[in-house]
Amino acid sequence: MGQALHNRKLGTLLIIISATGFAFLAIFVKYAYAAGLNTLTMLSIRFLIAAVIMWVIVWARKENPRIDRKKIVQLAMLGVMGYGVMSGFYFNAVNLVPAAIASIILYTYPLLVTLLAAWMFKEAITRTKLLSLVISSLGLVMVVGVAFDGLNPKGLLYAAMAAVVYSLYIVYSNKLVGRVNPMLVTTYVITSAAVVLTLITLVSGSVVLPTGSQGWWSLLGIAVFSTVIAILTFFQGMSIVGPSQASIISTLEPVVTALAAFLLLAEKVSVTQFLGGLLVIGAVILIQKDEEVIVSEQKG
Numbered sequence: 001m002g003q004a005l006h007n008r009k010l011g012t013l014l015i016i017i018s019a020t021g022f023a024f025l026a027i028f029v030k031y032a033y034a035a036g037l038n039t040l041t042m043l044s045i046r047f048l049i050a051a052v053i054m055w056v057i058v059w060a061r062k063e064n065p066r067i068d069r070k071k072i073v074q075l076a077m078l079g080v081m082g083y084g085v086m087s088g089f090y091f092n093a094v095n096l097v098p099a100a101i102a103s104i105i106l107y108t109y110p111l112l113v114t115l116l117a118a119w120m121f122k123e124a125i126t127r128t129k130l131l132s133l134v135i136s137s138l139g140l141v142m143v144v145g146v147a148f149d150g151l152n153p154k155g156l157l158y159a160a161m162a163a164v165v166y167s168l169y170i171v172y173s174n175k176l177v178g179r180v181n182p183m184l185v186t187t188y189v190i191t192s193a194a195v196v197l198t199l200i201t202l203v204s205g206s207v208v209l210p211t212g213s214q215g216w217w218s219l220l221g222i223a224v225f226s227t228v229i230a231i232l233t234f235f236q237g238m239s240i241v242g243p244s245q246a247s248i249i250s251t252l253e254p255v256v257t258a259l260a261a262f263l264l265l266a267e268k269v270s271v272t273q274f275l276g277g278l279l280v281i282g283a284v285i286l287i288q289k290d291e292e293v294i295v296s297e298q299k300g
Contacts, residue, residue, distance in 0.1 A: 011240030014233040015249040021230025023256035027264055028221040035215030039091060040197070040206040042222065047083070047194035049223035050231075054187040067184060075185060079192030082169035084200075089162035096155025105159035107254065110136065110247040112167035117244045120171060128286060129244065136251040136283035142276025170243050173235065182235040190231065248283065255280050 032042050058065055067075075090106060111133055173185065201207055210216045238246040255276075 007240055011237045011246075012249060014237030015241065015246050016252060018230045018234035018237060019250045019252040020256050021226050021233070022250075023253045024260055025222060025226035025230075026257050027260050028218045028226060031214055032210075032218035032222065035210055035212060035218060036208065037210060037215055037218075038206055038208050040201040040204065041208045042219065043083075043087060044194065044198040044201040044207075045219050046222045046227055047190055047197055049219065050227040051187070051191040051194040053224065053228050054183075054190055054232075058183065058187055061183070063181065063183060065184060065187070067188075072188060075188035076192035078169060078173050078185075079189040080196050081165055082173070082189065083193040084196050086162050086165040086169065089158045089165060093155050093159035093162060096152040096158065105156065106163050106166070107137070107251060108160075109163045109167045109170070110244070110251055112163060113170050113247040114244040116167060116171045117242065129248070132248050132283040132286045135286065136248055136280050139251070139255070139276040139279030139281075139283065142272050142279065167247075170238070170247055173238075182239055183232065185235050186228070186232045190227065251280050251283065 029042065055065075093105070114129065114133065173189075210219065234246065234250075237249075241249075
C-alpha cells in the first residue's frame with residue numbers, strides 16, 4: 001500500500017508541475033506579444049524548438065524511437081487535434097468573447113473528462129470526485145471572474161468546442177500512454193504539431209521573427225517550460241493517476257497564472273480571487289485524499 005500511495009503522490013506532483021508549466025504560458029505569451037510576435041509564429045516556433053529538444057532527449061537516453069505506423073498516425077492526430085484544432089478554437093473564442101468567459105468554458109473539460117473516462121474506461125465516479133469538481137469549478141469562477149454582458153454566440157461555441165476537443169485529447173491520449181513510452185508520446189505529439197503549425201504559418205505568410213532578446217527568451221520559456229516539461233509531466237502523471245484525476249488537478253493552472261501575473265506583471269489579485277484559489281487547492285487535496293482511501297481499501 002505504501003508504494004501505491006507513493007506512486008499516487010508522485011503522479012499528483014507531476015500533474016502539479018505540468019499545470020504550473022501551462023500556467024506560465026500566458027505570462028511568456030504576454031512578453032512575446034510585447035516583443036512584436038504574432039500567434040501563429042509563437043505556436044510554430046514553440047513546437048519546433050520543443051520537437052528538437054525532445055528528439056535530443058530521446059537520442060541522449062538511447063530510447064528506441066520506433067513504434068508501429070498505426071500508433072504514429074494516432075499520435076500525429078493527437079498533436080494536430082490537441083494543439084492545432086484546440087488552440088484554433090480557443091484563440092477564436094478569446095477574440096470574440098472576454099478571455100474570462102472563454103477560460104471558464106474551457107475549464108469545463110475536467111467534468112467532460114470524468115464523464116468520458118467513466119463511459120469509456122469504466123472509471124468510478126465517487127461522491128468525493130464529484131464534490132472536487134464542484135469545488136474546483138466554483139473556485140475557477142472566483143479566480144477568473146465572470147461578465148455575462150455582450151456575449152457572442154460564435155465565441156461561446158468556439159470555447160465549448162475547445163473544451164470538447166481537449167477532453168477527447170486527454171482521454172484518448174491516456175489510452176495510448178498506457179501502451180507507449182510517455183516520452184515517445186510527447187515527442188511524436190509535439191513533432192506533429194510543429195509540422196502542421198509551421199506549414200500553416202508559412203503558407204499564410206505569418207512569419208514574424210523576434211528582433212530582440214525578450215522575444216527569444218519568451219519563446220524559449222514557452223517551448224521548454226510550458227511545452228516540453230508541461231506536456232511530458234502531464235503524460236507521465238496521467239499514466240499514474242488516470243485522466244479524470246489529472247484533469248481535476250490541472251484546474252490549478254489558472255490559479256498559478258493569476259499568482260504569477262500578480263508577482264511578475266503587477267496585475268491585481270482580489271480577495272475573491274484569492275479565496276477562489278484556495279477552493280481549487282482544496283479540491284486538489286480532497287481528490288488526493290480520496291485516492292488514498294481507495295488505495296487503502298483495495299489493499300485491505
